[in-house]
Amino acid sequence: MTSVRHLMDPAYAARRATEADDHWGGIDTAKVAMLCIADPFWPDDCTPEHVRAAAIESLQADGAHYSSPIGERALRVEIAKRVARVNGLEVDPDRNVTVAGGSVPLFVHAMRPFLEPGAQNEILTPTPSWVTNFEIGPLAGGVTVPVPTYPEDGYDLRIDEFARRLTPRTKLVLIANPNNPTATLYSRRALEQLAAFARENDLIVVTDQAFEDTVFDGCEMTEIAALPGMAERTILISSLSKGMALCGYRIGYVVASEEITDVLHSSAAHILGAPSTAAQAAAVAALREPQFVEAYRAEYRKRADAICAMLDTVPDLGYTKPQSGYYLWLDVSAFGNAREVTEYLLREASVLLNEGDTWGSSDHLRLVYSTFADRNRCLSAIERMVDAFARHPKAAVKGKSR
Incomplete structure (x- = not known):
């Protein structure tokens, strides 16, 4: 597989993800949800x-x-x-x-x-x-x-x-x-x-x-x-x-x-x-005329609430409750280091998150949830991610430690 660290560059990842005929290690990049690009509603049009x-x-x-x-x-x-x-x-x-x-x-x-x-x-x-x-x-x-x-x-x-x-x-x-x-x-x-x-x-x-x-x-x-x-x-x-x-x-x-x-x-x-x-x-x-910003903020909050509820179903997956933005800081230490978990989610769920190493932690990932103008399309990608965590070899059989 192509180095995930290379793929983690958002500009490179975005460019390659839009090339429908390109594949990394058998993964169709046109189907990968780029939950790593802090560009709201990317790749959809959103200009007022x-x-x-x-x-x-x-x-x-x-x-x-x-x-x-x-x-x-x-x-x-x-x-x-x-x-x-x-x-x-x-x-x-x-x-x-x-x-x-x-x-x-x-x-x-x-x-x-x-x-x-x-x-x-x-x-x-x-x-x-x-x-x-x-x-x-x-x-x-x-x-x-x-x-x-x-x-x-x-x-x-x-x-x-x-x-x-x-x-x-x-x-x-x-x-x-x-x-x-x-x-x-x-x-x-x-x-x-x-x-x-x-x-x-x-x-x-x-x-x-x-x-x-x-x-x-x-x-x-x-x-x-x-x-x-x-x-x-x-x-x-x-x-x-x-x-x-x-x-x-x-x-x-x-x-x-x-x-x-x-x-x-x-x-x-x-x-x-x-x-x-x-x-x-x-x-x-x-x-x-900045009124449109209020609608964006309300949308981010709705997505955050829905995603946090979904993440709460995954034993041993930690996260920091967001007070702003459109991203979550996930503690994936129970599943491996950042690179291992990133590669696993890319392979098993067709989602790409930011490795936390360069952000300050080798066992965290940044999940951007402003991707896509259609909220359901974004949440569908999160559902695939949550399902992949449930199937992870290190997933807890029962209980939840936070």
């Missing part, structure tokens, strides 16, 4: 009509021309309104906002000014976390220092774990809130402690909030930038990809203090280039 129309109108007008390298002002104005509404922060669209083609390049762009070349500056990053969070540090010229979180805490932050890893080389803290892959939210208490830690040690906190639009009703998300003394030392990075299901439009943004933003703006043309003009027009339309 008013968003699509705005992109088309731009292409028919001036969409072929460069936009501002920091993002068109109309978009920055709408982002500032969104930040006030969603994050409770009053920001200036001209002095605090930078737009780019997706959020990924913004991490390196925003972190690089704090990392002295050759100094081995360190970035404290909770684990488990988004795969790229561990790679961004070296790409930006620093060193990633993983900070453990624990399932018994609901993967909340333990400030003493940060303190143990603090050195004179520590410059940044990088967190993802809501967390990806655990789908949990860091508690207000933990973030207040992290804020105090950052202030006391003169650290910058970079917060990845790509999934902030997916927080479930009844769950509280604390905005660390709104805590005392944190507006000037927090870099908030978000995007329209996840919550608005506009991954392909590639619009991300960073919100920071004027002092930080001045540096980001001065080099944006040389590093970020200019975001797509048509994509920005679509983003403006999405931000002005």
